[in-house]
Amino acid sequence: MIERYIEQVSTFAGDIDGLITLIAVVVGFWFVLVEVVFLGIVVVFRQKPGVKAAYITGEEKHQKRWIGIPHELVLLCDVLIIIAAVRVWVNVKQTMPPAQETVRIIGQQWAWSFVHPGPDGKLDTADDIKTVDELHVLVNTNYHFKLEARDVLHSFSVPVFRLKQDAIPGRVITGWFKAKSTGTHDIQCAEICGIGHGLMPARIIIETPVEHAAWMASQSATASAR
Amino acid sequence: MSTSAGAAEHAHEHAQHPEHSHEGGHDAGHHEGHDHGSFWSTYVFSVDHKMIAKQYMFTGMLMGLIGGFFSYVFRMQLAYPGFHVPGFGVVSPGEYNALITNHGTIMIFWLAMPVLIAAFGNYLIPLMLGCDDMVFPRINRLSYQIFLISALVLIASWFVPGGGFGGAWTAYPPLSAKSQYNLTPLGSTMWVLAVGLEFVAFLLGGINFVTTAMNSRAPGMKMFDIPMVVWMIVIASILFMGSVGPLVAGAVMLVFDQTIGTGFFDPVRGGDPILWQHLFWFFGHPEVYVVLLPAVGIVAEIITVFSRKKLFAYKTVLYTALGTGVLSFFVWAHHQFVAGIDPRMANVFTATTVLISIPIAEMMFVYVATLYGGSIRLATPMLWALAFIGEFIIGGVTGIFLGSSGSDIYFHDTYFVLAHFHYTFVPIAVIAVFAGVTYWYPKMFGRMLNETLGKIHFWGTVIPFNGIFIPLFITGMGGDHRRIYNYNNFPDLARPDLQHMRQFATVSLLVLLAFQIPFFINFFLSMKKGRLAGNNPWQANTLEWQTVSPPPHGNFAELPNCYRGPYEYSAPDRESDYWPQNEPS
Numbered sequence: 001m002i003e004r005y006i007e008q009v010s011t012f013a014g015d016i017d018g019l020i021t022l023i024a025v026v027v028g029f030w031f032v033l034v035e036v037v038f039l040g041i042v043v044v045f046r047q048k049p050g051v052k053a054a055y056i057t058g059e060e061k062h063q064k065r066w067i068g069i070p071h072e073l074v075l076l077c078d079v080l081i082i083i084a085a086v087r088v089w090v091n092v093k094q095t096m097p098p099a100q101e102t103v104r105i106i107g108q109q110w111a112w113s114f115v116h117p118g119p120d121g122k123l124d125t126a127d128d129i130k131t132v133d134e135l136h137v138l139v140n141t142n143y144h145f146k147l148e149a150r151d152v153l154h155s156f157s158v159p160v161f162r163l164k165q166d167a168i169p170g171r172v173i174t175g176w177f178k179a180k181s182t183g184t185h186d187i188q189c190a191e192i193c194g195i196g197h198g199l200m201p202a203r204i205i206i207e208t209p210v211e212h213a214a215w216m217a218s219q220s221a222t223a224s225a226r
Numbered sequence: 227m228s229t230s231a232g233a234a235e236h237a238h239e240h241a242q243h244p245e246h247s248h249e250g251g252h253d254a255g256h257h258e259g260h261d262h263g264s265f266w267s268t269y270v271f272s273v274d275h276k277m278i279a280k281q282y283m284f285t286g287m288l289m290g291l292i293g294g295f296f297s298y299v300f301r302m303q304l305a306y307p308g309f310h311v312p313g314f315g316v317v318s319p320g321e322y323n324a325l326i327t328n329h330g331t332i333m334i335f336w337l338a339m340p341v342l343i344a345a346f347g348n349y350l351i352p353l354m355l356g357c358d359d360m361v362f363p364r365i366n367r368l369s370y371q372i373f374l375i376s377a378l379v380l381i382a383s384w385f386v387p388g389g390g391f392g393g394a395w396t397a398y399p400p401l402s403a404k405s406q407y408n409l410t411p412l413g414s415t416m417w418v419l420a421v422g423l424e425f426v427a428f429l430l431g432g433i434n435f436v437t438t439a440m441n442s443r444a445p446g447m448k449m450f451d452i453p454m455v456v457w458m459i460v461i462a463s464i465l466f467m468g469s470v471g472p473l474v475a476g477a478v479m480l481v482f483d484q485t486i487g488t489g490f491f492d493p494v495r496g497g498d499p500i501l502w503q504h505l506f507w508f509f510g511h512p513e514v515y516v517v518l519l520p521a522v523g524i525v526a527e528i529i530t531v532f533s534r535k536k537l538f539a540y541k542t543v544l545y546t547a548l549g550t551g552v553l554s555f556f557v558w559a560h561h562q563f564v565a566g567i568d569p570r571m572a573n574v575f576t577a578t579t580v581l582i583s584i585p586i587a588e589m590m591f592v593y594v595a596t597l598y599g600g601s602i603r604l605a606t607p608m609l610w611a612l613a614f615i616g617e618f619i620i621g622g623v624t625g626i627f628l629g630s631s632g633s634d635i636y637f638h639d640t641y642f643v644l645a646h647f648h649y650t651f652v653p654i655a656v657i658a659v660f661a662g663v664t665y666w667y668p669k670m671f672g673r674m675l676n677e678t679l680g681k682i683h684f685w686g687t688v689i690p691f692n693g694i695f696i697p698l699f700i701t702g703m704g705g706d707h708r709r710i711y712n713y714n715n716f717p718d719l720a721r722p723d724l725q726h727m728r729q730f731a732t733v734s735l736l737v738l739l740a741f742q743i744p745f746f747i748n749f750f751l752s753m754k755k756g757r758l759a760g761n762n763p764w765q766a767n768t769l770e771w772q773t774v775s776p777p778p779h780g781n782f783a784e785l786p787n788c789y790r791g792p793y794e795y796s797a798p799d800r801e802s803d804y805w806p807q808n809e810p811s
Binding site for chain 2: 006057089196
């Protein structure tokens with residue numbers, strides 16, 4: 001359903017979209033059923049001259065069945081949805097595959113800063129590559145991100161990844177993603193953060209190892225030229 | 227002086243026939259507003275629950291117009307970025323944030339609550355229970371006065387240096403707590419103050435509603451003879467009292483953080499910004515049901531009268547409302563799945579949230595079952611009530627996508643959320659309010675509204691309402707985040723197909739706003755020119771219809787007794803298809 005409007009670029013985007021489709025089918029069934037019955041009743045039971053309305057208390061057992069049985073069926077659907085939702089959640093947010101790369105992401109009024117590990121592959125060393133509003137990552141690689149905020153709440157959202165995580169000042173929140181195709185996409189701030197909230201567009205650039213190495217070399221070159 | 231309520235005691239046949247009800251219209255002039263005293267004591271410092279109800283209603287409607295104007299301004303900006311909006315000008319990002327913040331704040335705290343709870347609660351509870359006024363009339367007056375001050379403080383906050391608060395109606399710190407971040411040093415403090423005062427007003431009102439319903443029922447009115455809307459307002463008041471405490475504590479902490487430099491929400495000084503979110507949503511989610519329950523109560527009154535049917539399974543409706551109320555205290559963290567709480571907590575809150583669909587679905591099933599076998603009359607109030615059911619279901623089912631943690635990762639803070647809650651709040655605060663206003667208008671003002679204008683207004687509101695929010699579901703699925711003042715800044719969102727949806731929504735809003743004009747013409751013209759309503763134009767059972775329209779100070783010439791439940795329509799072996807609660811068997 002969602003993939004019609006926005007492509008799936010992370011490994012878990014398909015799981016989330018699948019869950020959304022499942023919910024759409026289940027609630028769509030109930031929605032159509034209830035609306036059809038409801039509108040049908042309104043049409044069928046319009047006032048007719050000389051016809052009195054029925055007197056139904058709804059307290060008898062055989063009458064209560066009409067809401068009792070749908071009630072049980074809704075419960076069944078709820079359990080199904082809860083199980084499916086928890087499975088996706090555990091997969092995306094509660095557990096993390098081991099990191100192959102790690103980046104640091106910092107939200108502030110009103111820009112995103114990214115710290116990429118340099119050629120040594122480690123964060124917080126002298127060769128780290130720092131960028132503003134541009135995150136470079138490798139395709140098909142498990143990334144962990146360390147998300148921070150300098151001032152107010154921000155939310156790191158990559159719609160094509162179906163990924164969203166609030167950034168909280170005073171905390172470092174770890175999450176993960178794995179891009180499955182190359183390309184350039186939006187990063188948005190999803191939590192209102194002041195007058196520049198609508199002016200925090202960053203881009204994520206997903207690269208092949210060759211492209212990534214070239215980018216890294218160009219960054220080190222600029223760094224050493226400085 | 228003979229009123230029908232008094233007559234009903236002695237010769238109930240007399241009171242039942244509509245042709246006799248014109249005497250209500252004649253009596254009306256003697257009572258309304260002329261009991262004792264001046265303009266000030268009658269209209270401004272009144273202790274009469276009906277006048278206080280009207281004060282709340284008019285203040286709420288006025289605030290609603292302001293909130294509607296705000297939505298017009300920011301929707302214009304979204305559809306046509308940088309456009310000079312007629313009546314406002316070019317919208318700056320700071321103004322945009324203040325507009326959306328105050329739109330949300332107004333529509334919930336200064337429209338939905340005053341009209342649904344305070345206006346209908348005040349007007350209906352004493353009349354429907356068959357007593358002469360609230361048990362604490364002066365507390366009632368105080369409640370409105372504090373409410374009025376709260377509205378004035380909010381309005382004033384838009385004109386102070388720095389402008390109105392723009393940190394969203396949820397006011398998450400640190401943005402809301404520090405003026406160096408929000409740039410509205412005065413606006414943000416006045417915003418918290420206004421909301422706090424509004425809470426005080428509603429606590430005072432709630433005390434009155436609960437006490438009156440428990441103590442002042444007509445002789446013979448048992449618990450299960452109370453009309454559903456009264457129950458719903460009472461339960462809503464209790465939910466409000468139970469949930470607001472933590473937020474009041476949070477508001478005090480927030481004001482201290484803003485003004486005297488404490489650090490409750492400041493991580494640098496050992497505070498925690500997430501604490502506010504828990505306090506806010508512990509209130510914020512029950513609050514949804516605080517406004518929902520009166521709305522479903524209004525709908526229950528109307529669908530029974532206009533289908534001439536007994537409410538299907540009265541006790542079930544009551545228990546589902548109680549069940550929803552209790553469950554609503556255990557769902558708040560579904561607003562915070564991706565807010566940095568422990569991810570394991572999301573599983574618990576997913577379960578509780580999705581399960582709340584059971585009582586709500588059951589309530590909708592009950593209403594559909596009530597219509598079954600009825601003799602349905604599609605008068606304007608009934609159209610609104612039916613529209614509430616039809617539209618609220620959309621709001622209900624789309625909530626499942628958000629209550630499920632896995633899918634909320636994507637939908638959180640997108641326009642999908644916005645469209646979802648407008649499909650709950652517009653049915654509540656607009657559709658159900660119009661249902662109630664058109665239904666009780668004859669009682670409030672003694673005259674009937676014009677049906678043709680009423681139907682034009684109905685279709686002109688309900689159709690564009692869907693035209694606004696269905697496209698916004700789609701832009702939300704396409705990745706539009708909330709509270710962004712110009713989507714052209716985001717390469718992936720600056721797409722013509724999405725922009726056309728945004729424009730469609732805005733144009734629909736303009737149509738909807740234009741169709742409010744027939745309502746106001748109808749509302750004010752009918753006060754003078756409408757057909758006289760008589761006591762009981764809809765042939766309803768509940769006690770407010772068994773006195774004159776409008777009821778005098780003191781409500782009933784002789785206080786009624788109650789002999790049966792409120793929904794004995796089309797009872798077998800009776801010629802008449804209704805059976806007023808005060809008519810002896």
